[in-house]
Amino acid sequence: MEAYDKLIRWAGDQGIEVRGIEPRRIPGRGIGIVASKNLKANERLIHVPTASLRTLTTVRREIRDALPSPAPNNKGTPVHALLAAELFLETRPLTNKYAPWHAVVPTREDIFSSLPLAWPSSDYEKLHSLLPLKARVHLTKQKVKFEKDWQLIHDALLPALGLTPGKGKYTKREFLYAWLLVNTRTFYHETSKTERLSKDDKMALQPVADLLNHSDEGCEVAFDPASFTISANRDYRQGEEVYICYGPHSSDFLMVEYGFCPDENSHDEVCIDEVVLEELTKAQRQRLEEKDYLGEYMIDERNPGGCYKTRVALMMKCVRMQEWERLVNNGEDGGEEVQKMVDAVMVRVLKKYLRRCKEAIGELEDFGGTTGEMVLRRWRQIERLVERSIEELGAGNR
Numbered sequence: 001m002e003a004y005d006k007l008i009r010w011a012g013d014q015g016i017e018v019r020g021i022e023p024r025r026i027p028g029r030g031i032g033i034v035a036s037k038n039l040k041a042n043e044r045l046i047h048v049p050t051a052s053l054r055t056l057t058t059v060r061r062e063i064r065d066a067l068p069s070p071a072p073n074n075k076g077t078p079v080h081a082l083l084a085a086e087l088f089l090e091t092r093p094l095t096n097k098y099a100p101w102h103a104v105v106p107t108r109e110d111i112f113s114s115l116p117l118a119w120p121s122s123d124y125e126k127l128h129s130l131l132p133l134k135a136r137v138h139l140t141k142q143k144v145k146f147e148k149d150w151q152l153i154h155d156a157l158l159p160a161l162g163l164t165p166g167k168g169k170y171t172k173r174e175f176l177y178a179w180l181l182v183n184t185r186t187f188y189h190e191t192s193k194t195e196r197l198s199k200d201d202k203m204a205l206q207p208v209a210d211l212l213n214h215s216d217e218g219c220e221v222a223f224d225p226a227s228f229t230i231s232a233n234r235d236y237r238q239g240e241e242v243y244i245c246y247g248p249h250s251s252d253f254l255m256v257e258y259g260f261c262p263d264e265n266s267h268d269e270v271c272i273d274e275v276v277l278e279e280l281t282k283a284q285r286q287r288l289e290e291k292d293y294l295g296e297y298m299i300d301e302r303n304p305g306g307c308y309k310t311r312v313a314l315m316m317k318c319v320r321m322q323e324w325e326r327l328v329n330n331g332e333d334g335g336e337e338v339q340k341m342v343d344a345v346m347v348r349v350l351k352k353y354l355r356r357c358k359e360a361i362g363e364l365e366d367f368g369g370t371t372g373e374m375v376l377r378r379w380r381q382i383e384r385l386v387e388r389s390i391e392e393l394g395a396g397n398r
């Protein structure tokens, strides 16, 4: 019997209902879920009783007892670390209760070859420095989180269980595999045990539903204390891939958090803080900070001239300070004449950013190999977006 069939049969034994869909290998996306018959909008596809989820409460007692309990305001051990510790310490993953799930989740090679946090140490610094700003900042934060979690496992959990860190399978790399499995496969889920905790701690692993890939728009995901339900958001033809939306994320976020960079992403945006801030004097930056307009300067397909904050910041280059204060306080944009000047500054800023894109592309091409391919693809997307933005602004098409 195929591993997927075993998984579905096992899921049935756990009370997980799977209807009208089946797992399938999808080129470039690992495993995904496809419609096994024509589906109607609102049809219930997956129904998971809460008891079948892997949550804080299903983590083995000896693991929970060895670590500080999760607590509000991100105090205590993160639920992420506990779930990862549970997977990390499973002694016989291929024969235990969750074996059918282990048989289909991505392998170490799949995870390590796609997620930036697992880039080999020889490439990490270089590739990290070549990431677009938002991805770079996010990866830095993710690394801090992971290192803190590993410290807990290394210093508290393994010694409490009489295990030696670094020996046998109790290595940092092996914990990273478990940590990234959790990172890429958990759903937001709140129970009475987690309601006081921060949003990041409200997570659960859901066998089967975790095979759904991401798209901008996807199936409805809902939960209540008893269960989790996923329903079709529209009609599907038999054989069509069925998605959920992991959230309205930019491609920089998806790349770091999930290890892929989609070709199309209606939620995508690019941060151009580096080049906007270079245009401004120290005093101007200080005033923007006081007004809460410092940083987060974004462009996207719909806003080639930049988001509202970008326009407000660049307007400082176009009008006197007193006039800028008046316009900002009244929520005015200064009219066509001022906006044309802002466009002109924006074109200059974007041209500077385009040079940065091209430099990054050149360095990534020289870097070669497969590790940097996703980042290279991302910069090429950004390059196209910036070129189109310059064209639109230059042609006065806004």
Ligand SMILES: C[S@@+](CC[C@H](N)C(=O)[O-])C[C@H]1O[C@@H](n2cnc3c(N)ncnc32)[C@H](O)[C@@H]1O
Pocket: 028, 029, 030, 031, 032, 104, 105, 106, 114, 184, 185, 186, 210, 211, 212, 213, 214, 215, 257, 258, 259, 260, 261, 262
């Ligand atoms: C929740 S799992 C989905 C199932 C997964 N494809 C598998 O093989 O087990 C999330 C992972 O699936 C992959 N993925 C999800 N959506 C994708 C997409 N639109 N394009 C490429 N990969 C995707 C990424 O590797 C991501 O980390």
